[in-house]
Amino acid sequence: MYRSLFPRDVFAELDRFQRDIRQTLDGASPSIRGIGRGGYPAINVGGTPQSVEIYAFAPGLDPDKIELNLERGVLTISGEREATPRNGDAKIAVHIDERFTGRFRRVLSLPDDIDPGTVDAAYRDGVLHISIKRRASAQPRRIEIK
Amino acid sequence: MNHDLTKSQDAQAPKAQARDDVALMPPVEVVEDASGITLYADLPGVSRETLNLRVEADTLTIEGEMALQVPEGMQSSHAEVSIPRYRRAFTLSKELDPDKVTAELKHGVLKLRIPKAEHAQPRKVEIRVH
Numbered sequence: 001m002y003r004s005l006f007p008r009d010v011f012a013e014l015d016r017f018q019r020d021i022r023q024t025l026d027g028a029s030p031s032i033r034g035i036g037r038g039g040y041p042a043i044n045v046g047g048t049p050q051s052v053e054i055y056a057f058a059p060g061l062d063p064d065k066i067e068l069n070l071e072r073g074v075l076t077i078s079g080e081r082e083a084t085p086r087n088g089d090a091k092i093a094v095h096i097d098e099r100f101t102g103r104f105r106r107v108l109s110l111p112d113d114i115d116p117g118t119v120d121a122a123y124r125d126g127v128l129h130i131s132i133k134r135r136a137s138a139q140p141r142r143i144e145i146k
Numbered sequence: 147m148n149h150d151l152t153k154s155q156d157a158q159a160p161k162a163q164a165r166d167d168v169a170l171m172p173p174v175e176v177v178e179d180a181s182g183i184t185l186y187a188d189l190p191g192v193s194r195e196t197l198n199l200r201v202e203a204d205t206l207t208i209e210g211e212m213a214l215q216v217p218e219g220m221q222s223s224h225a226e227v228s229i230p231r232y233r234r235a236f237t238l239s240k241e242l243d244p245d246k247v248t249a250e251l252k253h254g255v256l257k258l259r260i261p262k263a264e265h266a267q268p269r270k271v272e273i274r275v276h
C-alpha cells in the first residue's frame with residue numbers, strides 16, 4: 001500500500017489535486033512560466049483578435065511607482081504597497097488587518113504574436129489595464145479566392 | 147423525517163436566490179483610535195459612481211460594482227477576479243455615530259471614518275484622594 005513519505009503534507013496534496021482539476025477544466029496546457037494564481041495584484045487576462053488585455057487589480061498604489069517591464073514576451077509588474085500611516089498615535093488598536101502591504105512582483109508570459117512596441121498602460125480606480133496589440137501579420141485574414 | 151426535509155428545503159431557498167447576486171469580500175483594515183474608527187477597504191475597479199455605502203440600523207454595508215473598460219468581443223483566458231462585485235457588512239457598536247461617517251475613494255481604496263459619539267469620547271476620570 002502506498003504511503004507518503006511526508007504524511008503531514010496532505011494539504012499540499014489537496015492543492016496539487018485541485019490544480020490538476022483546474023488545469024483539466026481550463027483546457028489549454030499552461031505555459032512554462034504559467035500565470036501563478038493568487039497573490040497581489042490579482043490578474044485577469046483576455047484577448048481579442050487584435051489585442052491582448054491584462055487587468056491587474058492593484059488598489060492603493062502611486063501610479064508613478066508601478067514598474068512595468070516587457071522583455072521577450074514576458075511581462076513583469078512590480079512595486080511596493082506601503083502600509084497605511086498610523087499617525088504616531090500610541091492609543092490605537094488594529095482590529096482587522098487583511099490588506100496586502102510590502103513589495104510585490106508578478107510575471108506573466110504573453111502570446112507570441114504581440115507587438116511589444118504598442119503597449120498601452122492606464123491606472124484607473126486601482127486597476128492597471130495593459131493593452132498590447134497583436135502584430136498585423138498574425139491577425140486572421142480572409143483569403144480571397146480568385 | 148418529513149419535517150426535516152421541509153426544513154432543509156426552506157434553508158436552501160434563500161441560498162439559491164443569493165447565488166445570483168454573489169459578491170467578493172474585499173480585504174479591509176480597521177483601526178480604532180480615541181476619537182473613532184478608520185476603515186480601509188480594497189475595491190479595485192469601483193468608481194465613485196458605482197460605490198454604494200449605507201447604514202441601516204446598526205449595520206454598515208459597503209457595496210461596489212466594478213466598471214472595467216473591456217474591448218468589444220474580448221474573451222477571457224485567465225481570471226482570478228471572476229465576480230464583478232464587492233460586498234461586505236459590519237455591525238457598528240453603539241458608541242459610533244453613523245450620521246457622521248465620511249468616505250474617500252482613491253485608486254480603488256475606500257477610506258471610511260466613523261467618529262465616536264460625543265458622549266462616548268474618552269474622558270480622563272479624576273481619582274479623588276481623601
